[in-house]
Amino acid sequence: MAKLPxxxxxxxxxxxxxxxxxxxxxxxxxxxxFNIFGETERTIVYLxxxxxxxxxxxxxxxxxxxxxxxxxxxxxxxxxxxxELVMQSIANTEARLPALEQSIQxxxxxxxxx
Numbered sequence: 581m582a583k584l585p586x587x588x589x590x591x592x593x594x595x596x597x598x599x600x601x602x603x604x605x606x607x608x609x610x611x612x613x614f615n616i617f618g619e620t621e622r623t624i625v626y627l628x629x630x631x632x633x634x635x636x637x638x639x640x641x642x643x644x645x646x647x648x649x650x651x652x653x654x655x656x657x658x659x660x661x662x663x664e665l666v667m668q669s670i671a672n673t674e675a676r677l678p679a680l681e682q683s684i685q686x687x688x689x690x691x692x693x694x
Contacts, residue, residue, distance in 0.1 A: 592647075595673050595677070602684065606684050617691065626690070640673050
């Protein structure tokens, strides 16, 4: 099995943990918003936004997992193009994560779901 450099591998696991937290927090906020206020003209936009955040985080989590699996099956070394794809995915995820987390926080604040 091919191995990624240790710091790259740890970064992937850290990002997957953060993405899992985003998914969980978005779904929890969505559930709370729906249970407290229902589905109204005013809440539907926020419910859709929370669903979108969870879906984006899920897609990124799946992408990182798929890359890991592909690398686990490569022998004997990780090809350069695959490593570049991993690094690009990491950079994109690191750039997007704060916005996803902020979206959840803003909705929770707006609806006093804290």
